[in-house]
Amino acid sequence: MTAPRVERPGLFYPKLPATWWLRNANYFRFMLRELSSVFIALFLVVFLVQLHRLSQGPGAYAAYLETLRAPGWIIFHVVALAFALYHSVTWFNLTGVVQVVRLGERQVPPRLVAGASFALWAVVSVVLLWFLLRG
Amino acid sequence: MTEETMTLEVTRYRPGHDREPRTQSFTVPYRTDWVVLDALNHIKDRIDGTLSYRWSCRMGVCGSCGMMVNGVPKLTCAAFLRDYRPGPIRVEPLANFPVIRDLVIALDDFMEKLRRVKPWIIRAVEKPVSDGEYLQTPAQLDAYKQFSMCINCMLCYAACPVYGLEPAFLGPAAIALAYRYNLDSRDEGYRLREPVLSEAVGVWECTFVGECSVVCPKGVDPAAAIQRSKLAGATDWLLSMIMPWAGRR
Ligand code: SF4
Ligand code: FES
Numbered sequence: 346m347t348a349p350r351v352e353r354p355g356l357f358y359p360k361l362p363a364t365w366w367l368r369n370a371n372y373f374r375f376m377l378r379e380l381s382s383v384f385i386a387l388f389l390v391v392f393l394v395q396l397h398r399l400s401q402g403p404g405a406y407a408a409y410l411e412t413l414r415a416p417g418w419i420i421f422h423v424v425a426l427a428f429a430l431y432h433s434v435t436w437f438n439l440t441g442v443v444q445v446v447r448l449g450e451r452q453v454p455p456r457l458v459a460g461a462s463f464a465l466w467a468v469v470s471v472v473l474l475w476f477l478l479r480g
Numbered sequence: 481m482t483e484e485t486m487t488l489e490v491t492r493y494r495p496g497h498d499r500e501p502r503t504q505s506f507t508v509p510y511r512t513d514w515v516v517l518d519a520l521n522h523i524k525d526r527i528d529g530t531l532s533y534r535w536s537c538r539m540g541v542c543g544s545c546g547m548m549v550n551g552v553p554k555l556t557c558a559a560f561l562r563d564y565r566p567g568p569i570r571v572e573p574l575a576n577f578p579v580i581r582d583l584v585i586a587l588d589d590f591m592e593k594l595r596r597v598k599p600w601i602i603r604a605v606e607k608p609v610s611d612g613e614y615l616q617t618p619a620q621l622d623a624y625k626q627f628s629m630c631i632n633c634m635l636c637y638a639a640c641p642v643y644g645l646e647p648a649f650l651g652p653a654a655i656a657l658a659y660r661y662n663l664d665s666r667d668e669g670y671r672l673r674e675p676v677l678s679e680a681v682g683v684w685e686c687t688f689v690g691e692c693s694v695v696c697p698k699g700v701d702p703a704a705a706i707q708r709s710k711l712a713g714a715t716d717w718l719l720s721m722i723m724p725w726a727g728r729r
Contacts, residue, residue: 350589350647350648355496355580356495356578356579356580357493357498357500357578358578359575359577359578359579359644361644365641366641368551369551371689372641372689375689375690375691379687439688439707443704443707443708444711445708452622
């Protein structure tokens, strides 16, 4: 960590209130994006438990699936899905800003880069869905 | 017909007298072609000569007239009264900076940060003047031009909650400037700037709130510069892990 700032006498040092993220819509959206990772992490824990149950045999797995049918768990999954989508969409929107793609001497417009990322996401999702729903 | 007016709620702070800033209201004439800075000048000339604030060019070039206007960092010479009707307009010193007096903030911290990123062209070996200029193609200029438009107005620091919470953070404009020189085909100072950028309070302190780029009056997009610096730093680190023998740049 860095040493705390030395405050000079006579100056007024403003403090950022804990509610700073309520000040404007952008700050709020940022906080939502940060919060989304908590839900994604929780979902992954649930998913890992699910895999563990699967390894314990069909009986244990079926019992676990039954637990997940409870309304509380369904609500949790809907919320987690919403946050995961929000996180993914904001993430892909930012790829164009962060990753500079050049074609020859020209820079590819950030929107196009983001668009390509979305397209790739859609293709991968469709392939996965087809794979999962096939059988 | 009575003359139309507007109210400005201006932050006042007298060092040595006030424990903390307070607000004072002033009524000024409303003119469609007036900016907030004109209203402040009117107050200083006609109502209260003790009001202190910085300005110089009146045309968005010098970067000294930045203040919070209704809570948003703005160049007051570019913030028209007509966009804030019917008012009142809240005028405060730039957020996140220590206040010296009224609307004047301390610049030392920002100046020190600018110096640390060595914002000038660094050459391993300077070539003699008789060898002529360092030439650059239009494409090489384009690579960094956007990041060279910064006027050091510090609006981006006022918009950055990370800087508000951790004043040691190098911050948007300084990082954008470091990135600008790193991108310059004439520059060879990457290795010297890298340690400053990759410190804990360098690029990695940024959590990408992105508000710096929203408020920047010059379209610099410091947030992009920071994220790209992260990417460059991380790629660099990875390459040095895989191929320790190959010195990059
Ligand atoms: S990056 Fe933009 S907002 Fe920040 S100091 Fe430069 S011109 Fe001002
Ligand atoms: S007075 Fe120079 S930028 Fe506003």
